[in-house]
Amino acid sequence: MAESPLIGVIGGGSCTNETASIATEVGELIARENAILICGGLGGVMEAACRGAKLGGGRTIGVLPGKLKSAANVFVDIAIPTDMGDARNIIIVRSADAVIALDGEFGTLSEMAFCLKFHTPLVSLNSWKIDPAIVHATSPEDAVRKALSLAQG
Numbered sequence: 721m722a723e724s725p726l727i728g729v730i731g732g733g734s735c736t737n738e739t740a741s742i743a744t745e746v747g748e749l750i751a752r753e754n755a756i757l758i759c760g761g762l763g764g765v766m767e768a769a770c771r772g773a774k775l776g777g778g779r780t781i782g783v784l785p786g787k788l789k790s791a792a793n794v795f796v797d798i799a800i801p802t803d804m805g806d807a808r809n810i811i812i813v814r815s816a817d818a819v820i821a822l823d824g825e826f827g828t829l830s831e832m833a834f835c836l837k838f839h840t841p842l843v844s845l846n847s848w849k850i851d852p853a854i855v856h857a858t859s860p861e862d863a864v865r866k867a868l869s870l871a872q873g
Contacts, residue, residue: 723740724756725755725817725818726756726871727750727757727820728758728759728778728812728818729743729765729822730765730821731743731822731828732765732824732828733764733765733827735822740751740764742773743766743822746772747768747770747773749772750778751772751775751777751778753864753868756780757770757773758782758816759781759785759812760783760809761782761799762782762793764784765795767795769793769822771793773794773795779797779798781815782797782799783811784800784802785804786802786803788801805815805840814834814840817834817872818868819831819838820872821847822847827860832850842854843870844857845858845863
């Protein structure tokens with residue numbers, strides 16, 4: 721059996737209802753493609769994407785900044801507490817086969833920079849436009865399709 725790709729979803733710890741709706745759709749589409757969603761495991765974009773993955777029957781991993789598994793949002797299947805704060809962003813990026821960035825602020829920007837540094841394929845959907853190496857998407861479907869294609873090499 722082929723190994724399921726790990727698709728990272730990064731974005732703000734809080735977000736608008738519109739962004740949450742987009743993140744939920746992205747998560748659901750990831751699950752329907754039999755990929756596993758990996759994220760920071762907290763609220764905002766992360767929670768919405770995990771909610772979508774669960775709606776799609778998928779699996780989720782949350783790489784948490786603190787010590788407690790209980791800090792994970794309720795849609796995280798596997799909570800990995802790191803007690804590393806923002807340094808956990810590197811774990812997410814290095815673990816993912818491809819990453820989708822949704823909206824977000826400087827934490828998201830740091831994760832995007834790590835994607836570029838470590839050559840992790842990166843798709844941006846309504847997020848930072850900082851480098852020509854970032855693949856831009858126009859919809860949740862487009863973002864997931866491009867991320868899965870990049871994850872397969």
